[in-house]
Amino acid sequence: MIGIINYGAGNIFSLTAALDRVGLTYGMINTAEEMDRYDRIIIPGVGHAGAAMNKLLESGLVPYIKDLRKPVLGICVGMQLLTEYSEEGDAEMLKLFPLKTLHFEAGIAGKVPHMGWNSVSVQANNPLFANIEDQTYFYFVHSYYIEYDTTFTAAKCEYGVPFSAAISRENFFGVQFHPEKSGKAGEQLLLNFSTIQVD
Amino acid sequence: MLAKRIIPCLDVKDGRTVKGVNFVDLRDAGDPVELAYEYSQQGADELVFLDITATHEGRKTTIDLVKAVARQVNIPFTIGGGINEISDADILLNAGADKISINSAAVRNPGLINQMAAAFGAQFVVVAVDTRSIEGQDFVHLSGGRIKTEINTLDWILEAQERGAGEVLLTSMDHDGTKNGFDNKFLKAVNDRIHIPLIASGGAGNQQHFVDVFQQANVDAALAASVFHYGEILIPDLKQTLRHNGIVVR
Secondary structure: OEEEEOOOOOOOHHHHHHHHHOOOOEEEEOOOHHHHHOOEEEEOOOOOHHHHHHHHHHHOOHHHHHOOOOOEEEEOHHHHOOOOEEOOOOEEOOOOOOOEEEEOOOOOOOOOOEEEEEEOEEOOOOHHHOOOOOOOEEEEEEOEEEEOOOOOEEEEEEEOEEEEEEEEEOOEEEEOOOHHHOHHHHHHHHHHHHHOOOO | OEOOEEEEEEEEEOOEEEEEEOOEEEEEOOOHHHHHHHHHHHOOOOEEEEEOOOOHHHHHHHHHHHHHHHHHOOOOEEEEOOOOOHHHHHHHHHOOOOEEEEOHHHHHOOHHHHHHHHHHOHHHEEEEEEEEEEOOEEEEEEOOOOEEEEEEHHHHHHHHHHHOOOEEEEEEOOOOOOOOOOOHHHHHHHHOOOOOOEEEEOOOOOHHHHHHHHHHHOOOEEEEOHHHHOOOOOHHHHHHHHHHOOOOOO
16 A cells, blocks of 8 residues: 655545545555555655655654665656755755756757657666656656766756656656656556566 | 647536637537546547636536546646636645636736746646637737737747746737637747747647647647547547657657
């Protein structure tokens, strides 16, 4: 069963609706004790990364999240929280990945926000992308991106610059796009996450 | 590459889909949730619901509709109409809407754009603009195109962008309902000046019109209603035509 970190960073109706559609059960995590009830964790998030990090710090859950050995999936700003730093709010993040979250420079990347469906190059054998074809389109809405990295990028996307559409490191996963809004491919990704096994 | 988006627009009143020809003479075109689901299955990239419900009781129906769409549809959607303050937007976002669209309310109170962008992020705020050309000049129109303002359309779009709009939905009232094609020239003039996504609206009658608007104006998305609702254009066929013309689509 999936636990959703409930730290007040945006509306999670769309996420829970998507989990309902694919038949996955879930509950909300408000306290550290509640983390034990679930075998995998989603960190949602929309809006401002610096503000989201402050809310997460206020929740008191940060040290417990960093110690997790269960599969964890950060979505959008929830993914950016996994990095070490974000230019949005000049903020320190969870530092679970040695990566930075940067702003798309207007003119280089095209229009900002990067909004709409873009195709991603999927890293071979990444369990998050099982049964999802390379170059599949996912729905993105963001002005900040996580830099591309040969080690930690699980799916690469291009928007003027190459960036991380997805990252993975041991039990930690993150996706910049919105699987809950990305049609069948997004629903497949949520199903994949529900069965991922980590050592 | 980022794909060009095809967006069916559903005009909704009291929980039912309607489409006005030139924004009058409403005709019933079905259940919005069913229609939305059908479009998502066909490959629509996004949906826009324009709510023209006037009554307070009707607004509750709209919120239920937004929830039903969010539950059943796996692509993003925008809801517009009747949003005059932050609390209106907040209710719709919590009901599962991905973006809200503001039109006349933003013209009457431009600070609303700043407030919405600050509260929810620029990506939630679509500013819809209805424009009409009068003796070679483009003017913003309000209330579904019925009321002319003295505001220059491009100036207003640039101001909306400056205030924090994340996207512009530009409807040419001269083209809307005509099925003679989008207002490509004006759309290009606007698109060349802004750095946020632009959705073209008004005038779609056949598949070539979509090819033209993407090739000539390079807009990010094209929106239409009746050609989709009455099955005159099927989205999979349209996408194939666009692909054949070298336009990147999903």
